[in-house]
Amino acid sequence: MKYFSHINTAVQLLQQYNGSVPFGSFIKQFFSQHKKYGSKDRKNISHLGYAFFRLGKAGLQLPVEERILTGLFLSSPEPNELLQHLKPDWNEKTQLPLAEKAQLAGIALNELFPWSAELSEEVAYEPFCASFLTQPDLFLRLRPGKAAVVKNKLQQAGIAFKEINPSCLALPNASKIDTVIETDREAVIQDYSSQRIGELMELIRASTALSPNSSAPSTPLRVWDACAASGGKSILASDIFPRIDLTVSDVRKSILINLEQRFVTAGIKNYHSFIADLSTSSSNIQPAFARASSGKHSTFDIIITDVPCSGSGTWSRTPEQLYYFEPQQIERYSTLQKKIVEQAIAHLKPGGFLLYCTCSVFKKENEEVVQHIQEKHALQLLKKELLTGYTQKADTLFGAVFQKR
Numbered sequence: 001m002k003y004f005s006h007i008n009t010a011v012q013l014l015q016q017y018n019g020s021v022p023f024g025s026f027i028k029q030f031f032s033q034h035k036k037y038g039s040k041d042r043k044n045i046s047h048l049g050y051a052f053f054r055l056g057k058a059g060l061q062l063p064v065e066e067r068i069l070t071g072l073f074l075s076s077p078e079p080n081e082l083l084q085h086l087k088p089d090w091n092e093k094t095q096l097p098l099a100e101k102a103q104l105a106g107i108a109l110n111e112l113f114p115w116s117a118e119l120s121e122e123v124a125y126e127p128f129c130a131s132f133l134t135q136p137d138l139f140l141r142l143r144p145g146k147a148a149v150v151k152n153k154l155q156q157a158g159i160a161f162k163e164i165n166p167s168c169l170a171l172p173n174a175s176k177i178d179t180v181i182e183t184d185r186e187a188v189i190q191d192y193s194s195q196r197i198g199e200l201m202e203l204i205r206a207s208t209a210l211s212p213n214s215s216a217p218s219t220p221l222r223v224w225d226a227c228a229a230s231g232g233k234s235i236l237a238s239d240i241f242p243r244i245d246l247t248v249s250d251v252r253k254s255i256l257i258n259l260e261q262r263f264v265t266a267g268i269k270n271y272h273s274f275i276a277d278l279s280t281s282s283s284n285i286q287p288a289f290a291r292a293s294s295g296k297h298s299t300f301d302i303i304i305t306d307v308p309c310s311g312s313g314t315w316s317r318t319p320e321q322l323y324y325f326e327p328q329q330i331e332r333y334s335t336l337q338k339k340i341v342e343q344a345i346a347h348l349k350p351g352g353f354l355l356y357c358t359c360s361v362f363k364k365e366n367e368e369v370v371q372h373i374q375e376k377h378a379l380q381l382l383k384k385e386l387l388t389g390y391t392q393k394a395d396t397l398f399g400a401v402f403q404k405r
């Protein structure tokens, strides 16, 4: 009986939701106003709500309840209690190959993500579509010198993890680690592919050591994280570059307040910070630089532009974004990204490095911006890579490293 009440509540929730805030925040607020739901009820209702969005743009004609059940069936790799009560004939078939399950449920998998022509070159379409039906893992990046202590604490607390590499652990998504480890000080919650942006930073580190134009080894590298948000890439850069003179900026003041708090925990003390909209002309940025860096010259050895993007490489975590996405947005992001990069490049020293990243799978946000940087700004492309996460329960990111001649 309670399972039918769970699906009814999920239907009600979906009818009230309009995509303007993350679905996770919306549900959280709903439950904070409706205290009668216990933790198991909350878990089931959220699971059913997310199942609806995991179908993306497929099965749009289905009534909400039927769409939830279809999403639940396709995203269940094995029999489970919810499906057993709500759709028992499908519960026995959860272990069939995905293509067969889709056929049985009347879903065309290629409608789930209907913009295959817009994808970056290296995306493998079928596994990419299938990834929307799986919730990604939670990844930890172990900070230098903290691997043993973190693993030990997780083991003591009985939290399962898989070692992806010496500094990366994968945990089931619902793992509660807040009270077990000191996040940001010992380990950063950071997707695996986002951690792999560190490989591109390592490439820059190796190149700065060789570059005749770069600062002398004893002087810290001047690094500007131009779209810093709460500082994920900045903390990574601080762990990779042994001597760093860090400047961070973002268009949002609120997110820089989060960054400040994270930096305290992460032990990053000396940095400059300012608010800047990089889609406008550079004359607006100059005074902010001067205020933030006590008049220091505003050119940099390394600039990180982890630009605002569609986030399409992360939609398995937030499938509601796939459901509400309109493809006209791709062009808008691409234009914004080119403007931001343009502002950033003006502050790059000759011989300096630009690291461009997105968490998008669209070529207009990835290869097309790379081409623009090469053609319009004559920067030399050292490496570009699509960091695919869809077969590893991780996000997909894109990164490119350039050097200014």
Ligand SMILES: C[S@@+](CC[C@H](N)C(=O)[O-])C[C@H]1O[C@@H](n2cnc3c(N)ncnc32)[C@H](O)[C@@H]1O
Pocket: 226, 227, 228, 229, 230, 231, 232, 233, 234, 249, 250, 251, 252, 255, 276, 277, 278, 279, 280, 306, 307, 308, 309, 340
């Ligand atoms: C993908 S996020 C950056 C994530 C961050 N680097 C990290 O690793 O956690 C992009 C950031 O760009 C910022 N942004 C959006 N438009 C901007 C603009 N016009 N100028 C500067 N920053 C902007 C957003 O506020 C957002 O925090």
